[in-house]
Amino acid sequence: MPELPEVEVVRQGLAAHVVGRTVSDVQLTGARVARRHAAGPDDLAARVRHTQVVDARRRGKYLWLVLAGPAGDRSALLLHLGMSGQLLVQPADAPDERHLHARFDFADDGPQLRFVDQRTFGGMALAELDADGIPDSISHIAPDPFEPVYDRRAVIERLKARHSAVKRGLLDQGVVSGVGNIYADEALWRAQVHGGRASDSLTRPVLGRVLDHAREVMGEALAQGGTSFDALYVNVNGASGYFDRSLAAYGQEGRPCPRCGTPIRREAFMNRSSFSCPRCQPATRAPKF
DNA sequence: CTTTTCTCCTGTATGC
DNA sequence: TGCATACAGGAGAAAA
Secondary structure (H helix, E strand, O other): OOOHHHHHHHHHHHHHHOOOOEEEEEEEOOOHHHOOOOOOHHHHHHHHOOOEEEEEEEEOOEEEEEEEOOOOOEEEEEEEOOOOEEEEEEOOOOOOOOOEEEEEEEOOOOOEEEEEEOOOOOEEEEEOEOOOOOEHHHOOOOOOOOOOOOOHHHHHHHHHOOOOEHHHHHHOOOOOOOOOHHHHHHHHHHHOOOOOOEHHHOOHHHHHHHHHHHHHHHHHHHHHHHHOOEOOEOOOOOOOOOOHHHOOOOOOOOOEOOOOOOEOEEEEEOOEEEEEOOOOOOOOOOOOO
């Protein structure tokens, strides 16, 4: 599942292979891929056609291409990979992928950009950029830990004020963005905090440690993901394939905790799974888990 | 207002 | 072998 590190690798691929090129044609298959674009897929395609891609940017798990129109006007093609979305750079004569939803042709007749998504949780929409260069439609998404505007103290205060499990706060993209289920579990394992513990019951230093570990583990994953980048394949499909061997808790049910050897446990959480060490991350005072 | 639950989707794995 | 079910889960809408 693409979380911040995987999305950043995709962004870097777009920066290398798409920025600077002019779109000559856009083909969208079905309405679902553009469902967040209120004016519909035809409108999106028409507005992207003949624009030049001038930048590829990211906040959390969202990424966007900054588009310059013929008159120099700026807009953004906002993209989200959802759970299974891939952006591929492919030769025009490559056969259609099984779950191909969008195809971009360029005026240089070079390789196409394709959006492929099996589970269709991903999608794209056009947005306007605000004064800070952020698409207006994601103004509710908080900065991620790698942004200069990331305010560590402010995030700690928001977590400190929440009557909810700390893991919910980590996963709330309006509090801090980029963290998904995998890196939330890894950060909590590193911080030796059980994700079900009430956010407002933890001390500020502990909350700070959880946040710092989230940033640290995502940074490590990014460093590894960058090395496996293939020039023709602007995609990283989740943590599998490169960083999964470094995971201490996520998906490791029954395997020994790398720190103390106690078998990692799996618990239901938000109709999903959480993995933690029963010994290093005691679930004391854990409501609503 | 804050917090939680539900829903969208399909390939893969598991159980009977 | 075939069919049913569980699971993966980001994010926004809806509900509590």
